[in-house]
Amino acid sequence: MDTLQLDLVLAAMAHPSRRRMLDLVSSMPGMSVTAVASHFDVSRIAVMKHLRILETAGLITSRKKGRVRHLFFNPIPIQLVYDRWTTQYAGFWAGRMADLKTRIEGRAGTEELKSA
Amino acid sequence: MDTLQLDLVLAAMAHPSRRRMLDLVSSMPGMSVTAVASHFDVSRIAVMKHLRILETAGLITSRKKGRVRHLFFNPIPIQLVYDRWTTQYAGFWAGRMADLKTRIEGRAGTEELKSA
DNA sequence: ACAACATGTAACCCCAAGGTTACATATCAG
DNA sequence: CTGATATGTAACCTTGGGGTTACATGTTGT
Structure with missing residues (x-):
């Protein structure tokens, strides 16, 4: 694992909300962005940004089915x-x-x- | 481990320079602040701030002997x-x-x- | 004693992270 | 078709992380 990847993963995990999102997605595989956002006080866009960071770090994968993006936790x-x-x-x-x-x-x- | 402590530790580890500092201190137990700073391009004050963050997170401990602060890595x-x-x-x-x-x-x- | 040295504190600057609102697009349900 | 729904994009604002310089304090060596 190169330093860049390590940096992405640790930076992603450094935010409490993002860790909570990992908990959520890992406990409910395939849940939607909106479903995740419903558990937080911040706006849906803010949640989307967090999810993008998690996905860039490889901690989350997603597949779009119709208009819904299904999220999956990746522990690797x-x-x-x-x-x-x-x-x-x-x-x-x-x-x-x-x-x-x-x-x-x-x-x-x-x-x-x-x-x- | 409470969420606050977890947050401190992960936030501390999120910065590449701080990880390098952990490497340094763990490889040379008891080294001084100035010695650590000599391995980085940024100012000694910047290094001191990083070390404080690491110490607050509990990842390093220090004890002062005369005018020198000796640093120790703590993996707990x-x-x-x-x-x-x-x-x-x-x-x-x-x-x-x-x-x-x-x-x-x-x-x-x-x-x-x-x-x- | 005193000059050099190691560390600590204070005040400040810059920019990116994290947040917002407004708008756009695409898909499902009736 | 049409309205409600789910997601995506854009422009913007604010805070704090990470950096700096200047100065202060305490300690060591000669």
């Missing part, structure tokens, strides 16, 4: 984000999950690293 | 976000995330994780 980008994250900080994760004390003692010497 | 908030999503979208993950978790917990070294 989130999987990729967390796969990357847990891999990048693998040392910390493993330490936390295995034995916290061991991790701290094992890294104690590195705290005195020069910061040039 | 990411773990909480991870838990939130895996439970919420449990039906979508199938065995995918469970497999990732198994790889981390049962890890023998960071090398095999990077190869994943």
Whole structure:
């Protein structure tokens, strides 16, 4: 997963309303834009913009049937984000999950690293 | 994890520079603010603001020794976000995330994780 | 002591994110 | 056909995120 895609996904997830939209769409696959908008106080256009951001990030897909756009949740980008994250900080994760004390003692010497 | 904390963490991670800062601090625990700033084109004040956002989100901690602030990476908030999503979208993950978790917990070294 | 250094605070600027209203198009129901 | 419905586009406004410079404070080394 490239940095651009990662940025799109994280930026999309950063907004509480968009996370709520993901919850909605994932719990009711195929729901319409208007149906989503009915759960929010903001205008339908604002909701549409949020949905576009989510779709650009790949977190939502949509298929138009007649005049209705059906929305579907796609968890793949989130999987990729967390796969990357847990891999990048693998040392910390493993330490936390295995034995916290061991991790701290094992890294104690590195705290005195020069910061040039 | 409450919505406010979740929002802080995701908003903090949404900025590419802040993610790079997490990488830096996690790779060199205890490094100073100036040391972090030296890796970026923007001003030291801008970097300080980013670091404050990261610290407010709980993604880094710091303790001051003399005139130097030493920075430390804290992976716990990411773990909480991870838990939130895996439970919420449990039906979508199938065995995918469970497999990732198994790889981390049962890890023998960071090398095999990077190869994943 | 004092000069150089690391960090902190304050005041300000710019622009994009997030919101709005108004209008346009296309499709379904009667 | 015709009106109601679902979505899309356009133009605009406002707020806050991210950046800057200037200045202040505290600490280290000589």
